Amino acid sequence: MSKRAQRVQDAAGYLLHAAPWRETSLIVQVFTRDHGVVALVAKGAKRPYSVLRPVLSAFQPLVLSWSGAGEVKTLTRAESAGIRPLSGRSYMSAWYMNELLLRLLPREDPHDVLYDAYDAALRQLASQQPAASALRRFEWVLLNETGYGLGDDPPDFDDPRQEPGLRASLRDRLNELLGRPLLTRKVLMELQRY
Numbered sequence: 001m002s003k004r005a006q007r008v009q010d011a012a013g014y015l016l017h018a019a020p021w022r023e024t025s026l027i028v029q030v031f032t033r034d035h036g037v038v039a040l041v042a043k044g045a046k047r048p049y050s051v052l053r054p055v056l057s058a059f060q061p062l063v064l065s066w067s068g069a070g071e072v073k074t075l076t077r078a079e080s081a082g083i084r085p086l087s088g089r090s091y092m093s094a095w096y097m098n099e100l101l102l103r104l105l106p107r108e109d110p111h112d113v114l115y116d117a118y119d120a121a122l123r124q125l126a127s128q129q130p131a132a133s134a135l136r137r138f139e140w141v142l143l144n145e146t147g148y149g150l151g152d153d154p155p156d157f158d159d160p161r162q163e164p165g166l167r168a169s170l171r172d173r174l175n176e177l178l179g180r181p182l183l184t185r186k187v188l189m190e191l192q193r194y
Contacts, residue, residue, distance in 0.1 A: 007067040011035060012081065014118065015058050016098045020046065027072065028056060029102060030064060033115040037105050040066050040075040055080050059094045059122055071107070090125040093135055097121060100139070104146055117141035133157040 013032035021027045026042040045052040052075070055062065061081040066073040086094055097118060105111065117138050124134040137157045143149045 005067060005069045006073065008035065008073075009065045011064050011066075012115075013038075013062050013064045014060070014122075015056055015062065016102055018042075018045075018056060018058075024050075026056070028075065030062070031101055031105075031115065031118065032064065032110075033112050034110050036109040036111060037101060037107055038066070039072045039107065040064075041072055042075045042078070045075075052078055058098065059084055059086055059091075061119070084122050084126040086122075086126055087128075089131060090128075093125055093131040094122060096135065097138055100142060104142065111145050114141055114145045117145075 011032045011034055013030045013035075015028055016031050016037065017029045018026045019028075021041065024044050024046045026045045028040050028042050028045075029037055030040060031037050042052050042056060044050050045056060047053070055078045060083060063077075063079045063081050064075065065077040066075050068074045101114075101118070105114075121134040121138040125131055137154075140149075140154055140157070
């Protein structure tokens with residue numbers, strides 16, 4: 001990527017992870033349709049009256065603008081693009097999807113098909129439909145989009161009889177890719193500190 005300053009306006013995206021940086025700022029990792037996973041500094045986002053503070057929420061669609069030339073850009077604007085009310089088990093499933101995206105995608109590598117699959121999975125989780133079919137469909141698209149697909153035709157993700165075999169197959173493939181088991185529980189426990 002060029003070292004020239006890049007300015008992006010009104011990119012559709014989702015917040016994947018936020019970590020404190022300095023006294024009043026956050027380092028956020030967002031997943032956007034046209035730019036992939038991007039690291040951004042949200043200056044002043046921890047201040048009580050910051051306009052970014054209520055907007056930067058995980059699993060909610062956002063419209064983002066940023067500029068910068070380095071690996072970490074500067075967030076210049078963030079607006080909500082809707083509300084996805086998740087509850088209960090849906091949160092665990094959504095955090096799992098975020099962890100997969102953060103671990104498997106290189107920075108600034110756009111995957112519009114994967115973005116659409118992530119968005120569809122969040123919609124399904126928000127509508128209180130079974131999480132299993134949403135997760136398996138997302139995992140399937142993730143593996144295929146990153147070049148690690150199973151090479152088969154997509155199964156019927158809504159058929160509960162196929163769930164145990166499909167879950168084991170996708171889990172083994174993901175663990176093989178990562179070289180170690182996913183640490184979703186550990187990540188969730190760390191996030192509770194913030």
